[in-house]
Amino acid sequence: MNSIEVKNLTKKFGNFTSVDNISFNVKQAEIFGFLGANGAGKSTTIKMLCGILEPTLGDAIVEGQSVAKNPDRVKQNIGYMSQRFSLYNDLAVGENLDFFGGVYGLSNQKLNERKKWVLKIANLEGKENLLTGSLPGGIKQRLALGAAVIHQPGIVFLDEPTSGVDPISRRNFWELINELSSEGTTVFVTTHYLEEAEFCNNIIFIDDGKLIAEGNPKTLKTKYLDKPILEVECSSVIEALVILEKSPFVDETSIFGNNIHIIVNEKYVEEKQITALLEKQNNITVKKISKIVPTLEDVFIHLLEMDKKK
Amino acid sequence: MNNIIEITSLRKNYGEIKAVNDVSLSVNKGEMFGLVGPDGAGKTTMIRILCGLIIQESGVVKILDKDRSQSRKEIQKNIGYLSQKFSLYGDLSVDENIEFFAEIHNVKDYFKRRDELLDFSRLKPFRNRIAEKLSGGMKQKLALVCCLIHEPKILFLDEPTTGVDPVSRRDFWKILSKLLKDGITIFMSTPYLDEAERCNRVALMNAGEIIALDTPQKIKEKMNKQIIEIVCSPVRIAYQAIKRNTMLEVQMFGDRINVVVENYKLELPSIKKALTENKVQITDERIISPSLENVFMHLIKDAE
Amino acid sequence: MNLNRTRAIAKKEFKHLMRDVRLLAVLVFSPVFLLGVFGYAVNFDVHHIKIVVYDKEQSKISREFINGLTQSTYFDLIGYISDDSYIREVLDTKKAQCVVVIPVDLSQKFYSRQEAKIQYLIDGVDGNTANIIQFYVTAATYSFSSKLSSEVLARSGMRSFLPLNFEPLFWFNPDLKSTRFLIPGLIAMILIVTAAVSVSLSLVREKERGTIEQINVSSIKTSELLIGKTLPNVLLALLNATMILVVGYLLFDVVVKGSILLLFFCTLIFLIACTSIGILVSVISDSQRLAFSIATSLTMLPSFILSGFVFPIESMPVTVQILTNITPAKFFIRILRAIILRDVGVYAFWDQLVYLILFASALLTAAILIYNRKEKNN
Numbered sequence: 001m002n003s004i005e006v007k008n009l010t011k012k013f014g015n016f017t018s019v020d021n022i023s024f025n026v027k028q029a030e031i032f033g034f035l036g037a038n039g040a041g042k043s044t045t046i047k048m049l050c051g052i053l054e055p056t057l058g059d060a061i062v063e064g065q066s067v068a069k070n071p072d073r074v075k076q077n078i079g080y081m082s083q084r085f086s087l088y089n090d091l092a093v094g095e096n097l098d099f100f101g102g103v104y105g106l107s108n109q110k111l112n113e114r115k116k117w118v119l120k121i122a123n124l125e126g127k128e129n130l131l132t133g134s135l136p137g138g139i140k141q142r143l144a145l146g147a148a149v150i151h152q153p154g155i156v157f158l159d160e161p162t163s164g165v166d167p168i169s170r171r172n173f174w175e176l177i178n179e180l181s182s183e184g185t186t187v188f189v190t191t192h193y194l195e196e197a198e199f200c201n202n203i204i205f206i207d208d209g210k211l212i213a214e215g216n217p218k219t220l221k222t223k224y225l226d227k228p229i230l231e232v233e234c235s236s237v238i239e240a241l242v243i244l245e246k247s248p249f250v251d252e253t254s255i256f257g258n259n260i261h262i263i264v265n266e267k268y269v270e271e272k273q274i275t276a277l278l279e280k281q282n283n284i285t286v287k288k289i290s291k292i293v294p295t296l297e298d299v300f301i302h303l304l305e306m307d308k309k310k
Numbered sequence: 311m312n313n314i315i316e317i318t319s320l321r322k323n324y325g326e327i328k329a330v331n332d333v334s335l336s337v338n339k340g341e342m343f344g345l346v347g348p349d350g351a352g353k354t355t356m357i358r359i360l361c362g363l364i365i366q367e368s369g370v371v372k373i374l375d376k377d378r379s380q381s382r383k384e385i386q387k388n389i390g391y392l393s394q395k396f397s398l399y400g401d402l403s404v405d406e407n408i409e410f411f412a413e414i415h416n417v418k419d420y421f422k423r424r425d426e427l428l429d430f431s432r433l434k435p436f437r438n439r440i441a442e443k444l445s446g447g448m449k450q451k452l453a454l455v456c457c458l459i460h461e462p463k464i465l466f467l468d469e470p471t472t473g474v475d476p477v478s479r480r481d482f483w484k485i486l487s488k489l490l491k492d493g494i495t496i497f498m499s500t501p502y503l504d505e506a507e508r509c510n511r512v513a514l515m516n517a518g519e520i521i522a523l524d525t526p527q528k529i530k531e532k533m534n535k536q537i538i539e540i541v542c543s544p545v546r547i548a549y550q551a552i553k554r555n556t557m558l559e560v561q562m563f564g565d566r567i568n569v570v571v572e573n574y575k576l577e578l579p580s581i582k583k584a585l586t587e588n589k590v591q592i593t594d595e596r597i598i599s600p601s602l603e604n605v606f607m608h609l610i611k612d613a614e
Numbered sequence: 615m616n617l618n619r620t621r622a623i624a625k626k627e628f629k630h631l632m633r634d635v636r637l638l639a640v641l642v643f644s645p646v647f648l649l650g651v652f653g654y655a656v657n658f659d660v661h662h663i664k665i666v667v668y669d670k671e672q673s674k675i676s677r678e679f680i681n682g683l684t685q686s687t688y689f690d691l692i693g694y695i696s697d698d699s700y701i702r703e704v705l706d707t708k709k710a711q712c713v714v715v716i717p718v719d720l721s722q723k724f725y726s727r728q729e730a731k732i733q734y735l736i737d738g739v740d741g742n743t744a745n746i747i748q749f750y751v752t753a754a755t756y757s758f759s760s761k762l763s764s765e766v767l768a769r770s771g772m773r774s775f776l777p778l779n780f781e782p783l784f785w786f787n788p789d790l791k792s793t794r795f796l797i798p799g800l801i802a803m804i805l806i807v808t809a810a811v812s813v814s815l816s817l818v819r820e821k822e823r824g825t826i827e828q829i830n831v832s833s834i835k836t837s838e839l840l841i842g843k844t845l846p847n848v849l850l851a852l853l854n855a856t857m858i859l860v861v862g863y864l865l866f867d868v869v870v871k872g873s874i875l876l877l878f879f880c881t882l883i884f885l886i887a888c889t890s891i892g893i894l895v896s897v898i899s900d901s902q903r904l905a906f907s908i909a910t911s912l913t914m915l916p917s918f919i920l921s922g923f924v925f926p927i928e929s930m931p932v933t934v935q936i937l938t939n940i941t942p943a944k945f946f947i948r949i950l951r952a953i954i955l956r957d958v959g960v961y962a963f964w965d966q967l968v969y970l971i972l973f974a975s976a977l978l979t980a981a982i983l984i985y986n987r988k989e990k991n992n
Contacts, residue, residue, distance in 0.1 A: 037475040038446035083473070137349030164394070164472035166348035166501040167603055168610060171562055178546055192475045193502075195563070237508055238487030255480055257507035257601065258526065297476050304477050361831050386833035395824035399626070401633040406626075413622030414832045457828070 001028045003155050003186035004049065008058035011044050011209075018044040020209035021058065026155075026202070031177060031187045033200035037304055041209040042190050046157055049188070051075045063154040076104075079148035082159035086144035089133030093124055096132055097147060104151035118146030121176060138169025142176055155186040162191060174199055194297040205300065207307045217296055225263070225294045225302055227251065232260040232274060233288040240284050247277055254301045261298055313372075314339040314464060314495045315360065320369035322355055329355040330366070331518035337497055337511075342490055344509030345499040346606065352518040353499035354394070357468045360497065361391045374463065387415070390457035391466045396449050400442035404433055404452055407441055408459055415460035427455040431485060447478025454485065465489065467498035471505065483508070503603040514606055521609050526602050533605045536574050538581065541566040541594040548590040555584035561607050568598070570608055619834050623842025627816060631846055641812060645804045645854040646861050652800050653866050662690045663747050666710040668701065669694060670718040675762075679716065679732075682758050688750050701735060711737045712747055724762065797868045798950030799923030801858050802943040805881070806888045806913045809851040813892030814905040817843055821900055836982050844889045851885045852878070871957035880949045880967060887942040887970045888913070890977035897985045917943035945969045 004026035011019040019041045026032045036042045047053035049060055051071030059068040063077040087096045097118055101111040119125045122143040124135075132140065141161065149156050158177070162170045174196065181187050189200070197203055198217050205213040213224050234240050237258050244260060245253045249268035254261045271289045278284040294302075315337035322330040329352045337343045345353050358364045360371060362382055371378035373385045398407055408427070412420035428434040431451040436444060441452060450470065457465065471479045483505075486496060498509070506512050507526050514522040514529070522529050542548045549567050552560045558577060559570040571577040574597055585592060600608075631638055665683070669676050684691045692710050695701065704710050715733035717723075723730035734751050738744045817840075820826040829839060855878075862868040870877060892909055899905040919925065920934070921943035927935055938944050945966040952963045960967070 037477055038473075160473060164469055164501060166351075167503060168348055168607060175546065175562075192473065192479075194476060238483055239491070242484060242487070253480075254476070255483060255508070257504040301476055301480070363827060363830055383833045386831065389831070391828065391831040393824060393827045395827075397823065397825040397828040399630070399825060400823075402626070402629060406629060410622060410626045411828065411832075413625070414619050414829060414834050416616060416618055416833070418618075457831075460832075 002026060002061075003028045003030075004032075004060060004062050004188070006049070006058075006060040009045065009048060009055055009060055010057035011041075011048060011053065012056045018209050019048070019055075019206075022206065022209075022211045023058075024204050024211065024214060026186060026188060028154075029181055029184045029186055030201040031181050031189065031199060033197045033203035034188060034190045034206075035194070035197060035203060035300060036190075036206040040206050042206065043159065044209075045206070046080075046159055046188075046190070049074075050078055050080055050157060077154050079151070079153040079156035080159070081144050081148035081156065081161060083161060083163040087132050087140065087147060089131070091132055092129050093119070093132055093135070093143065094128030096143070097128075097150060100147040101150050106151060114150045114152070118143065118150055121179075122146050136169075137165060138172060141165060141169065141173055145173070145176060145180075149180065149185065153185070155188060156180065158187065158189040160190055160192065162193065162196065170196070194295065194300055197296050203296075205303055207304055210307075212303050212307055213299070220296065220299050221294050225299050227263050227265065228268075228291055229294045229298055230262050230264060230274075231256075231288075231290050231292045232262060232278075232286065233258070234260070234278060235285045235287075239282070240278055243277065243282055243284075244274070247273075249273055252302055252305050254298065256295070256297070261292070261294075263298070263302060312338055314374060315343075315497065316370075316372040317360075318370045318372075320356075320359065320371065321367045322352075322359060322364070323367055328518045330359070333369075333515075333518075333520055335513055335520060335523055337495060340490065340493055340495055341510040342486070342496040342498070342508070344506040344512040345497070345515055346501070346503060346506045346512055346602075347499075347515035348501065348610065350517075351515045353515055354468055356515070357391075357466050357497070357499055361389060361466050362386060363391075387460070388463045389466060390460070390462035390464070392453055392457050392468065392470055394469050394472060396453035398441045398449060398453055398456065401440060403440055404428075404437045404444070407452060407456055411456040412459045417460050420459055423459060423461070424455075427458055430488065431455050432481070445478075447474050447481065450474055450478065450482060451485070454482070458489070462494070464495045464497060467496065469499055469501060471500070471502065503601070503606055507602050512602070514609060516610055522605070529605055530600050530602060533600050533608060535570050535572060535600065535608070537598050537600050537604055538569045538571060538574050538578065539563075539566055539594075539596055539598045540569070540581075540585075540592060542585065542590050542592045544590065547588055548585055551584045551588040551590065552581055555587075556580050559608060559611060561604060563603075566594075568604060570600075570604065616835070616838060619832075620838045620842040620845075623829075623834075623839055624845040627843055628846040630816070631850065641808065641850060642853065642857075645808055646857050648804050649797075649800055649858050649861055650865065653797065653862070661687055663688055663712055663750065664692050664710040665689050665712045665714055666692050666704050667694050667714045667716070668696070668698075669716045671716055671720045673721040675721050675724060676716045679720075679758055680714075682761075683714070683754055686754070689754075705735065705737050708737070711743070712751065714751075794866070794868055794955065795951075796923070797862045797866060798954055799921065799943075799947050801855060801862070801950060802884070802921060802946045803914070803917040803923060804858065805851055805855055805885065806891070806917050806941070806943050806946075807910065808854060809847060809885055809888035810892040810895065810913045811906060811909045812850070813844055813847045813889045814895040814899070814909040815902055816847065817893065817896035818899055818902050818905040822902060836985050840893050840978070840981065840985075844886070844893065847889055847892075848882070848885045851888070852881065855881050855885075868954065870954050872953035872959075876960060877950075877953045880946070880953070883967055883970050883974075884942060884946040884949075887946075887974040887977075890974040890981070891942075894977050894981040894984075897981045897988065913941070913943075916941035920944065921947050923947060939969075942970055942973050945973075 002025045006022060006024050008021050008023055009019055010017065010021050034042060044053065048055050048067055049062055051067050051074035055068055059066050062074045065073040065077065067074050091099065094115070097115045101114060106114060119128065122139055124139065124143060135143065145161065162173055165173065177187050177189070191197060200217065202216050203214065203220060204211055213220060215223060232240065237255065237260060241253050241255055241260050244250050244262055249264050250262045251265050252263040274289055275286050278286050313336040317336065318334050320330050320333045333356065345356060347353050359366050360373070362378060362385065365379065374388055376384055378385060399410070402410065408424050428437055431454070433448060433451055433455065436448065441449065444452060471482060474482065490496060500506055509526065511523070511525050512529060513520050540548065545562060545567060549560050549562050552558060552569060561568040569581060667680055669680065683689050695704065701713050704713055713735040715735065717730060720730045732755060736744050736747050820829070859870060891912055895905050895909045895912065899908055917923065920938040921941050923943065927938050927944070948966050949963045952958045
């Protein structure tokens with residue numbers, strides 16, 4: 001069963017096409033990754049799927065409701081959370097939950113039940129009177145997610161929920177996302193951190209408002225990247241990156257931790273080409289060169305570069 | 311003068327909270343220094359003290375061999391600060407933003423420098439665009455250009471790549487590497503450990519204190535543990551099973567888990583047993599050298 | 615102090631003003647709009663008092679008296695009543711502000727040389743208007759009465775003679791138009807509110823956006839920042855002042871009798887005092903909402919009530935008189951009235967200018983001190 005069915009969704013602002021005829025489906029209870037560079041049209045798409053923005057053309061059925069025809073019905077069945085706005089810092093934890101519960105029409109026993117549940121998942125039991133602004137980032141984020149699903153929507157939209165969050169809090173947060181999905185909630189998430197996208201069941205990439213790739217993490221890595229990809233471990237990483245970028249046997253470069261990933265073309269024959277370039281000509285020590293299975297980030301950067309070349 | 315920044319016994323409290331608790335460290339001229347830690351570790355407070363935006367409770371900060379609290383004017387001339395919010399004026403154009411920051415830093419002849427900066431940040435085609443209308447990555451680059459216009463010797467970056475896509479992040483790092491080549495010292499805070507790997511030296515910060523300070527390489531070596539990486543599914547169940555049955559430290563990474571062990575030969579059988587008992591399907595297992603993220607999670611665990 | 619940096623801030627501030635056309639339109643035209651509204655609404659002149667007459671006698675004399683009343687523009691005769699019971703109804707329903715009751719024995723008393731009494735029933739709800747009505751009817755009665763007595767005396771061959779009469783000459787505002795008196799107050803009030811509010815918002819906006827950090831991290835001085843922020847707003851307020859004077863002349867015939875140059879100079883000093891309020895407010899508050907409410911409540915009511923704009927300061931209790939010093943509008947209104955209405959030189963009000971300068975310096979110093987302390991401790 002599909003939680004979202006998007007058909008030829010298009011949004012134009014004057015002459016500018018922000019979202020250009022995209023179609024995809026999201027299955028019930030899956031974690032769906034929605035990826036793209038800044039300004040690719042992600043926010044516009046999410047706004048349309050949430051029933052906040054009217055599509056110029058096309059439609060999307062979200063939890064059985066059409067966003068073009070019944071945007072208000074759509075809003076009742078979804079939850080939404082973003083890094084930019086989530087909770088009122090000047091209200092207590094309990095007051096925030098009362099507010100969000102109230103907005104979604106919960107009251108009395110139902111509200112109390114759900115408040116208890118949110119406090120539990122945010123590790124804030126018995127701390128309802130704390131001021132929200134005083135909470136550590138990770139906890140606040142869990143609370144924000146709890147508030148977004150306080151009315152038990154069929155689907156929750158998370159717009160860059162882990163932006164600027166440390167690795168530990170990010171892990172805990174993804175555990176929570178997993179939990180929601182295993183309980184049957186569809187999770188629609190955007191992120192700039194592609195190691196997180198590995199957690200998703202299915203992913204789509206958009207660029208310039210167009211859908212450029214879709215599939216699960218495994219197929220994306222094999223289907224869209226057919227050239228070999230090498231990991232170069234060396235000193236002066238970024239210096240080496242700039243040098244490799246300009247060399248004829250390299251198509252694309254990207255940086256991972258203190259390693260460089262390069263996609264090479266037919267001019268590449270052997271490792272010596274790299275060591276010669278870096279060590280002999282530029283005095284950079286190469287520690288290791290190995291052929292690797294690409295990560296999603298490799299795929300992402302590759303797709304964007306390809307799209308730009310078009 | 312080798313230490314461009316020298317911090318001794320720095321403290322700053324907010325009421326009961328010790329945001330910075332007796333921190334001493336020094337930064338070498340021309341290096342990229344990373345301050346890494348979870349939210350609320352005190353990273354931003356540190357940077358704000360160094361930039362002279364807030365004043366410490368006690369301790370001494372020396373920048374360019376001058377006392378922070380006594381030579382404010384001299385120091386401000388030589389530093390640039392990029393805050394988390396990318397402080398730009400949305401209603402001014404790219405050029406106008408740069409012009410403003412040049413003028414408040416009293417830079418008279420900034421036109422050439424502006425063109426250079428616009429060139430190498432690839433913002434030149436957008437110079438007349440209103441800042442509000444730039445994409446996230448471009449805004450970040452513009453903010454960086456604005457704090458470079460007065461040719462600072464030290465650049466402070468507070469979580470500069472938050473909310474920026476991988477391609478823009480890569481471009482941003484290229485700009486930083488050019489700055490390093492020009493001899494600028496960079497002091498950055500980041501919650502992302504893959505970025506910290508690229509720094510010359512890294513300070514791991516937790517609850518206001520520095521818990522490790524060295525080159526990424528040395529920090530990793532000092533951990534002196536082995537990491538078993540197991541690709542398996544379902545990951546969550548595997549994580550809990552190992553935690554419950556072996557008392558070992560387990561870390562989750564996407565579709566795999568890492569187990570921190572003293573000796574993998576001794577521990578591997580019990581780990582496998584715990585997994586098979588819980589019907590976890592194992593795709594792959596191998597020994598990996600620890601990443602900074604492994605070390606970080608390990609150290610934070612110890613601190614708790 | 616570095617002029618280049620101050621100019622940089624001022625230039626940027628000016629660009630912000632120019633970029634938001636809607637806001638600019640509001641800032642430029644709302645003072646003129648306010649002047650129009652206030653100028654017509656706040657008007658203490660009383661003309662066309664509605665009267666109803668209960669003429670119990672209906673004699674020649676009584677008709678003559680009524681004619682005398684209604685010939686002036688002060689009174690409008692609405693109608694006659696013929697029964698006591700209507701008096702209350704007429705006043706209750708506000709059909710008339712005053713009921714004139716002429717006694718049944720007016721002529722009889724007159725011819726028998728006795729004093730007759732005309733009764734005026736005045737709606738006293740609005741005390742101010744009631745006072746003015748009383749003044750007018752007293753004057754009307756007095757003049758009719760002396761006319762009668764001179765007729766009587768003339769008939770008996772004597773000339774009437776009043777040992778003392780009065781001839782008031784109103785200087786500076788000869789026809790006692792209250793708008794002429796009120797416009798200086800309005801100018802002061804409008805300028806103080808707009809200047810203080812716009813300045814306070816502009817600095818707080820930088821706090822909200824986080825751009826203040828970049829400014830603080832440069833070697834700019836607090837005084838340079840604050841002065842740079844203030845300048846464009848002062849210029850805008852000067853434009854406002856000019857427009858108000860022009861509109862005041864066009865709509866309400868208020869002519870500046872004194873030196874225009876002196877007027878602008880004093881206005882500039884006043885505006886600096888006003889913006890110093892705005893700056894202090896912006897230093898204290900962290901959100902635009904808070905800044906707006908503090909700035910309006912610090913400027914609006916004091917400049918209306920305590921400035922001498924409407925209520926004479928001399929008739930206030932001493933403690934309140936001391937309190938009036940919290941609003942620079944008090945000093946400025948005195949200056950404005952002196953220049954606009956009296957055409958006097960600076961010798962007559964230099965002390966007021968000194969007050970304004972002291973006021974501005976005190977507030978600006980406080981603002982700089984608080985700013986330096988506050989910004990560095992959080």
